[in-house]
Amino acid sequence: MNIVKRSAGFALTLAVVSVLSGAGTARATDLTISGSTMLFPLEQVWANAYMKSHPGVHISVASTGSGFGISNAANGNITIGASDAYLTKDLRKRYGSLAAIPVAFDDTQVIYNVPGVKKSQLLRMDGPTLARIFMGKIKFWDDKAIRAINPDVHFPHRRIKVIHRADASGTTFVFTDYLSQTSKEWYDDIGRDLSPSWPVGSGYNGSDAVVAAVMATPGAIGYVGLGWINEYHLSSMALKNLDGYYVVGSVKTIRNAGKAALHDPSFPDDFNRSIVWNLHGKNVYPDANFEFWMVSTALPKRTMLEVKKMVIWALTKGQQEKYTVKTGFAPLPFAPLKPRLNKILNRLLPGNSLKIESGG
């Protein structure tokens, strides 16, 4: 991603921001969360539950896109910016004041519609082959590269119809991250982006449209997050991980990926590294992702204390399955998260004693 210095300067953006920030003066405690469309459903149920248990706190949530969340959290227009993507080197340079706090897990899974292949039949896929499909270099389902990974599946001679997201999307970022890490061709030509320039296929607006298009189009292949797989009972492909295992995405295998990252001493304390691909383990899904809240260190102390309270709530009580799994996310394991979280919170509120309740 090439992201250069600039805060959004358009009338529309300004209008939204002024509405969001204008609301801030009215109540005792007012938090605005805005950004990732992917995280939005979870934030909504969180906000409702949190406001119920914390009278006097008002949280407004908006779904504006990760880019908006990052840039506006940095310049203080919103309290918390939600983002599907961690802070890359470019972003860290530009928005030095931002701290990324992981708040949930999700992933990207590959869905398909191949006539003649039963839903119960497990399809396997590896990164390089998947990248070649999405680059239009593998055109038919019975291509020998696909058959080689799936020797026991009989594929029809049918054209592969690539289906991708048209809007800028965190799901796309996580998906292209997997392709970039596993395929040099993909990394060189297209790269990892929320909205890359797709060489082939057709694009749809939103994950629901992708699901609909894949289900309606014989021969289609597409990708969506965990929540959609559960909601529509879709079968997704088992993706090859670093250790050579083929793993299907599920709440369990995604959590495994998170745990593997958190237990990895080389994983950065600020969480600013992808958990796609570079993880060891048998049941570790290779295309999982942290969802982040971006908080600026420049927030006033009073607001920061409220943010801290909210973050700790979200990472403990908020991880219950009735919030996370219901809305399509996997809960974060709290214990391995704690040491790194402490460091982040210390950065946000220096010298503040941090009493974190256990939970999760």
Place this chain on the structure above:
Amino acid sequence: MNLKPHGAVRFVRTALFLERVMGVAMEPETRAQQEMGQILVESDPSSLSTASPRILSTAPEKKFRSSEGESLHPDSKSVLKNLRETSHARIHRSERLFQGTLWVGGFFVLALFATVLGVSIVEAWPSITKFGWSFLWTSTWNPHRQIFGAWTYIVGTFWVTGIALLFAIPVAILSSLFLSDYSPKWLVGGVSTLMEMLAGIPSIVFGAFGIIFMVPLLRDHVEPFLANTLGKHWDFFGGDSMGYGILAAGLVVGIMVIPLVATVTRDSLVMVPRETVEASYALGSTKAEMVFFVKLPAVVPGIIGSVILGFGRAIGETMAVLLLIGNQASIPTSIQDVGYTISSLLANTFTYAVIDPLYSAAEIELGLILLVISLVVNTLGRELLMKLMGGRLAGSVGGG
């Protein structure tokens, strides 16, 4: 006789007269004088009452005779003189106020337009200076590599617009011919009303209709049929049937353009002079001959103008296209292909592009291209209509 009309009535009357008789704006100082003269010339104020019911209720009971003809009522001269002196100052002030308000309104629109254009150019500047004219014919659009070119999107836009017009024009002309000459009377009102309602339906509704109806229809029936017949000889009709693509988007936009073209065409058909029609019958032509050789040629200018306006509508259509076109940045080679238009690209990615100056500049430059095209097309269409139809249709042709 008490003749002191209310200020507002006087004003409405003045305005009416100026508009009807002079057609120009006048200096406030001369206006009162002008009005006196005009009122006296008017021999039948009831003709005014058709324009304004308000005037009907307060119109003077006594009708003035023309100053050229008989002499005035002895009272009226002094009354008028009195009137002129007492209310001149008041008229003057309210006129000024009203004029001032109008100026503000007028300049606001101007300022708005200038702001939109100015901000767009300023924001697009990084892209304009970096890529220059080559932006127009470069087909690479790669934010990852910071290379931007509009060609793919311009082509996609014209594909959708072209298909839409090819579909809409015949349907619109046939339906308006039917309505003006062949339809039973009871049907005309209903169909015309429906046609106008069709024009008012939000485009997202058409987009949804496209997804649930047009896409399955094309995917399961029309496109396989095309591929198996025409597609065997010409790749242009071949391809693998997706349903989504430029054909679906073009047809749905066409549906949205039909009312625009049909309404103007029907209006011009109705205006063909009865004498012309009767002359054609007198020369022995059948009804079909009259319609095709007399009426249709007479309304060609109207059709051309409305088609240009339809073009302006189709080129900027966003939501319906976005839902149906398949949003793939590739240049279509077959009508079954997917594509991408300028407007749907902006709708899909602009909120994300703002994070990167060059990316957003390139997208705004795309917006500028769209703005210039539709500005030129709309102005052209409107001018043509005005010129050819003598301005009679000016009110019925909205902008795209």
